[in-house]
Amino acid sequence: MNPRFDDSSFTVAIVGCGGFIGSHLLDAVLERTRWRVFGVDLDFYRLQHRLNHERCEFLCADLADPAVVERIAQFPLVVNLAAICTPSRYMGEACEVIRSNYDHPAALATACAKSGSWLVHFSTSEIYGKTAVESGELLEDSTPAVFGPVTASRWSYATAKLLAERFIAGLPGLRWTVVRPFNFVGPYMDFMPGVDGEGIPRVLANFSTALLRGEPLKLVNGGKAKRCFTSVHDAVDFLFALFDAGLGGSLGSGNETVPGAGVFSQAFNVGNPGNEVSVAELAQKMRAIFAKLRGVDVSSLPEPQSVSGEEYYGAGYDDSMRRMPSVAKAERLLGFRARIPLDTALEESLSWFVKHYDVAQTP
Template sequence: MSSPPARMDLDGNPVAPLTICMIGAGGFIGSHLCEKLMAETAHVVLAVDVYCDKIRHLVDPAPPHLAGRISFHRLNIKNDSRLEGLIKMADLTINLAAICTPADYNTRPLDTIYSNFIDALPVVKYCSENNKRLIHFSTCEVYGKTIGSFLPKDHPLRKEPEFYVLKEDESPCIFGPIVKQRWSYACAKQLIERLIFAEGAENGLEFTIVRPFNWIGPRMDFIPGVDGPSEGVPRVLACFSNNLLRREPLKLVDGGQSQRTFVYIKDAIEAVVLMIENPARANGHIFNVGNPNNEVTVRELAQMMTEVYANVSGEAPLVEPMIDVSSSQFYGEGYDDSDKRIPDMTIINKQLGWNPKTPLKDLLETTLTYQHKTYKEAVKRQMSQASAS
């Protein structure tokens, strides 16, 4: 068995193998991070989650070459006394656990707030009390709406970067009113960021906060009725993939005018590995992780996905590939939206020298090829069973 080559940090020092307690390891980001750490490093992972479907190939059972490198701990961090022991065993804790699908924010606001704030409290506390380093996953949604969105539609200042580029140390967090329960997630994430920051300032907690900007790729969320609930509403990549697999029009919420920057999961994971292996450069920082070059409106994303899917599947595009739906029809009352999300990259560039590489078209080709291969037959079976019953 060949062991991975010795790792060096950005300052030329060897990186000692770490034990990492990864909470939420069974999710989309966690599964890619586990794969990367197993393939390219000698770090040991204590993978914590309530599900392991996305990392089954790594843990159930661990393949012989990974013996002793990764173990799965099925536990709910809400109520399990084993959590502190696992954090104590590790050098570093990475917390990914969260309810993080927008369809839940206004329909299950209590679960959303508990998951993103209350349930994260013991993780922060155990890290602080035991002098353990923490990498906590927050979100770009803490920025909320851009300053420019409050200007009249054609106001020239809307084009000025200081009215829309989102900077970790400067931009304000602008949320809608309390009745717009969409912001329950962003507000809970903001408060846990403030608590972590305060633990750093007052008690010396070594922390890094990550703000992902729409990381997408294979294994994101679920396809409703296949590997998730039929009525479930995942994030936009899985919603549009589901529509394409079923040959139904892609639904554009409120005209699909909101803008997003999408980054390929494999690019983003490289940034996380840099944070893991360069604590002196990452501690005490909040990092935007996104790809400012991949900006599209949701309507443009739908157009691109329709074209790319036609190429990778060989199926002709639909005559009517998109339809408009209102946000209250699609998400229910209390939905609201972030208008535009361009990450400023100065801090992550300076501290970690990280830059995203993959253009949107390329990442959609890889991802939709995966979606087609993984789900097409299952979707066909599920549709024929549904029509027979």
């Protein structure tokens, strides 16, 4: 184990600590290290089991507050997971989506540059834009990005995230690493509409909700788009490989060379190319898993239904048909490769969802 993980005086700030990824990262930090955690979010309902932990301090606050940003930047390692990242909000709340994914991260990056903190910033695979079905692997440092027109407000999220990356990369004195997630899935993901959230969650929680309610799974534009789904446990393992490399020596300040510096000023794809599946195929996999969990024949479940993107999400919807990550950089620089197969990740995710929400659900 990296001796830095055994340092009980070290504190990591996790922004978005109460969210899907943040809750898993918090658990891992407490289980794998002796670090303290400064967790920031707007709610912590996923962290009821950790709220009184002696090594944790929680702050219910927003990055829109400059005083909060300054406090976060006082810690040597800052992981920023905070974002509005549900497609249903990209069209109707474009300005708020841009503030969340550009204005606030830019302010935090500026503060980290001044304090000397290492900023690990979560971006998105959407910064690659409108890839086609025939597109090959997406390379962090060479794949060009093409986005839809301004009228397609679906791209408010992606363009804000891309601008945040460019700001971070150009900020003098900042030690940074960007993470580009490719469809992380697992327990605690998203919400059930009408129960603990409103609107349309991402596809896995969307399908899980429909299955529990006995409704047809809706395939946007026929479910032809392809995605690589990645277990959140692989994502956490990636972060520890990153921490291990980046904390190989003293963090220092400014731009001097330190051990592990090969992970600084880098963007990493974090995904599982072996788990590529079309959304239509995903629907059938989830139907089969749900039927097994319920002990029923899959034929007793409603068949999926196709719906247009605009009908389902509203005007301004657009999409990328395929996102296949190159993971060579993470393997070369960190020795990391995602390993959890798709069926295992889906069964864990859906099993948790069923157990957590398994009552007579009505919207």
